[in-house]
Amino acid sequence: MTDMMQRIVLAARPQGTPKPADFRLESLPVPTPGKGEILVRVIWLSLDPYMRGRMDDAKSYADPVPLGGVMEGGTVAEVIASDHPKWQVGDIVEGRFGWQSHAISDGAMLRRLDPAQAPVSTALGVLGMPGITAYVGLNDHGRPKAGETLVVSAATGAVGSLVGQLGKAYGLRVVGVAGGARKCAFAVQELGFDACIDHRAAADASAMRKELAKECPAGVDIYFENVGGKTLEAVLPLMNPLGRIPVCGMISWYNEGALGAGAASTMSMPALWRSILVKRLAVRGFIITDHYDRFPAFLAEVSGHLASGKVTYRETIAEGLEAAPEAFIAMLGGGNFGKQLVRVSPDPTRG
Amino acid sequence: MTDMMQRIVLAARPQGTPKPADFRLESLPVPTPGKGEILVRVIWLSLDPYMRGRMDDAKSYADPVPLGGVMEGGTVAEVIASDHPKWQVGDIVEGRFGWQSHAISDGAMLRRLDPAQAPVSTALGVLGMPGITAYVGLNDHGRPKAGETLVVSAATGAVGSLVGQLGKAYGLRVVGVAGGARKCAFAVQELGFDACIDHRAAADASAMRKELAKECPAGVDIYFENVGGKTLEAVLPLMNPLGRIPVCGMISWYNEGALGAGAASTMSMPALWRSILVKRLAVRGFIITDHYDRFPAFLAEVSGHLASGKVTYRETIAEGLEAAPEAFIAMLGGGNFGKQLVRVSPDPTRG
Numbered sequence: 112m113t114d115m116m117q118r119i120v121l122a123a124r125p126q127g128t129p130k131p132a133d134f135r136l137e138s139l140p141v142p143t144p145g146k147g148e149i150l151v152r153v154i155w156l157s158l159d160p161y162m163r164g165r166m167d168d169a170k171s172y173a174d175p176v177p178l179g180g181v182m183e184g185g186t187v188a189e190v191i192a193s194d195h196p197k198w199q200v201g202d203i204v205e206g207r208f209g210w211q212s213h214a215i216s217d218g219a220m221l222r223r224l225d226p227a228q229a230p231v232s233t234a235l236g237v238l239g240m241p242g243i244t245a246y247v248g249l250n251d252h253g254r255p256k257a258g259e260t261l262v263v264s265a266a267t268g269a270v271g272s273l274v275g276q277l278g279k280a281y282g283l284r285v286v287g288v289a290g291g292a293r294k295c296a297f298a299v300q301e302l303g304f305d306a307c308i309d310h311r312a313a314a315d316a317s318a319m320r321k322e323l324a325k326e327c328p329a330g331v332d333i334y335f336e337n338v339g340g341k342t343l344e345a346v347l348p349l350m351n352p353l354g355r356i357p358v359c360g361m362i363s364w365y366n367e368g369a370l371g372a373g374a375a376s377t378m379s380m381p382a383l384w385r386s387i388l389v390k391r392l393a394v395r396g397f398i399i400t401d402h403y404d405r406f407p408a409f410l411a412e413v414s415g416h417l418a419s420g421k422v423t424y425r426e427t428i429a430e431g432l433e434a435a436p437e438a439f440i441a442m443l444g445g446g447n448f449g450k451q452l453v454r455v456s457p458d459p460t461r462g
Numbered sequence: 463m464t465d466m467m468q469r470i471v472l473a474a475r476p477q478g479t480p481k482p483a484d485f486r487l488e489s490l491p492v493p494t495p496g497k498g499e500i501l502v503r504v505i506w507l508s509l510d511p512y513m514r515g516r517m518d519d520a521k522s523y524a525d526p527v528p529l530g531g532v533m534e535g536g537t538v539a540e541v542i543a544s545d546h547p548k549w550q551v552g553d554i555v556e557g558r559f560g561w562q563s564h565a566i567s568d569g570a571m572l573r574r575l576d577p578a579q580a581p582v583s584t585a586l587g588v589l590g591m592p593g594i595t596a597y598v599g600l601n602d603h604g605r606p607k608a609g610e611t612l613v614v615s616a617a618t619g620a621v622g623s624l625v626g627q628l629g630k631a632y633g634l635r636v637v638g639v640a641g642g643a644r645k646c647a648f649a650v651q652e653l654g655f656d657a658c659i660d661h662r663a664a665a666d667a668s669a670m671r672k673e674l675a676k677e678c679p680a681g682v683d684i685y686f687e688n689v690g691g692k693t694l695e696a697v698l699p700l701m702n703p704l705g706r707i708p709v710c711g712m713i714s715w716y717n718e719g720a721l722g723a724g725a726a727s728t729m730s731m732p733a734l735w736r737s738i739l740v741k742r743l744a745v746r747g748f749i750i751t752d753h754y755d756r757f758p759a760f761l762a763e764v765s766g767h768l769a770s771g772k773v774t775y776r777e778t779i780a781e782g783l784e785a786a787p788e789a790f791i792a793m794l795g796g797g798n799f800g801k802q803l804v805r806v807s808p809d810p811t812r813g
Contacts, residue, residue: 171740358739364732381715387747388709389522394745396738
């Protein structure tokens, strides 16, 4: 009898918020690696907000997932068969195998992980793509100076939690924005932020701005943007002259489809443009794939902080590949707490 | 009999577009310089779009002109009395004496001009504040590379005309946007732009975008923003990944008062934010007073271009201080052609 594998494909392009029927779980025989190839078993699948963009047909910085195609995603996997000199059975690797239980690879674009250095799941979080996103966004585009004030939205997410902790390491005042009292308490007590505003407790942008202003008595020098929406509108008037806004994401707007003139915002373009001009703001969109030359510097610094305990992280784990769609949908609504992972198969390196 | 001088003060804060009654012409005795002071006679007054911002009470990067206060502005003036060792009668200086015929100064913040080097009125234009604005905006915030495409709005204005000519000197494709066929012809024939789009001939942003797209077959790498409005909306979808938008002005929106949510724009905040993120744009507001350390480099380069004929300029001259309000109002509507000046008194250096 042939061994079977599972994969999740894009069944339909979502209208607004994705629903379970936009995904389809498929079973098929585990493929056999050819000459020079390896076969891997996926252990951890990373769920990330950018995946919402890949589900749309809109032109973006990356091609959309085709209908019927396997959902893209970063993974940690174990090599279970190899005809490749560089890779041995039992190796744990990080690679973009997507939402599936097994995959074939020619061995390129993989990174070998050392389970003795850090839990291998961190290669998808604090020591992986979200980590370098936080590092590059804060350092290269935020250009922090000790004593400045940093506001970070999605503050307990995989990116935001490292942004804020790095900010503290650099001597900044750090104020998070997160959804719910539990996340806010975590940001202050576990991540060491100076304060955290609960956007769910604020009726509107104006109410949130009042809360933020209290915690940012010297104004805001860097706003690390992960969400857009109400939080952006709350922060913008608090920005100091020569402030920086690294634009990393806009999760509150990801489900609005083509984002036409009708998409929700109470702020006008002229008002935004006037803020940028009068305050001489530097607003910089960035996509981490443009910046992988910074990976060695990032890894050296953040793995050091992780080892010394200066930086910590939190994971939310969904069990089994079939749980991925619901976990992804929940994450878009803020249901995760820290890095959202799917345990696709048992992690042999975890006790 | 005492000699009399004239000055123009802010009589009322404008609602929308300024009107003549928002200004008041006053006559008063010419003051007598005290110990260590000089008396100047203003020759040239510069009219610039930023002055519209100073008429509002809104918080900005500079304090507003108080009601009853002399309108601010850059001038070229002649020293006609001096008790200051550094300044002699007959010296031609550039300084911020505002909308008036005479002024007293302690001699600080003045720049001596050499009429043999260039017409002294250029100290208010191509070799002055508009010039360094063009130079810093294009070089420091636009970061041009030969072969790229630059779009500049208000293309025949004091700033835009130098932006485009510098762009050509740096090997860029340069496409201007200006109001009217006459200005567009000037941009191409006299300033050497590759093309110029007449925004008055375009029914809306979408029509303008089609014209721009034809002239920018490789997309837009730098949009030098002077106007906001329809032009911004036309250009934004044409921006290339990693494009740069130096935000120097937004003259089409200056008369919209406090620029609340109702100010005119058909583009939504989320759509703009998505462009910035997906295209990894660098949007940078700037105010030239932050960058006067660049003055020597600017002056060396641009005075060289001017001497060699690589850079040219055009002036619109209003005659007499009393003509300043109407000329200023016309300029906000695009009525000027090149640098808008007021000849307050005869220029002894001009033939």
